[in-house]
Amino acid sequence: MPSAIVEVRRRYTPEQEAYLLRSVHDAIVEAFKVSPVHRNVTLVVHEPHRFLGRTDCATPEWLTNVTLFALPGRSVDAKRRLYRLITDSFAAAGIPPACVLIRLNELQAENFGVRGGQALCDVELGYPIDV
Secondary structure, X not given: OOXXXXXEOOOOOHHHHHHXXXXXXXXXXXXXXXOOOXXXXXXXXXXXXXXXXXXXXXXXXXXXXXXXXXXXXXXXXXXXXXXXXXXXXXXXXXXXXXHEEEEEEEOOHHHOEEOXXXXXXXOOOOOOOOO
């Protein structure tokens, strides 16, 4: 049950925001083979002066950070697929790939609290993580 936070430094329409959130969720489902019901994606819109980013992005208003939290165990190929799916879908929305930073944090199951305060290591996931 990966979670994600998408951070941007410009305003989008509600439809564009929903597209960004769906794109990240869909990429997680496809790349990591999780059930689509396991969904937790948040959008944070920063004022431009509060989000300094990389200088290799020629258009800083498009700077976009995606931070993912997931259990360890996915293959490097699955991670590469995830990164590509996210950047491709963002590119379709006009966000240059060079302006996207994706950070994957792998946390042990005991470091997630779910379903009423249970440690994730005590819960049956219903999907494999060794993809």
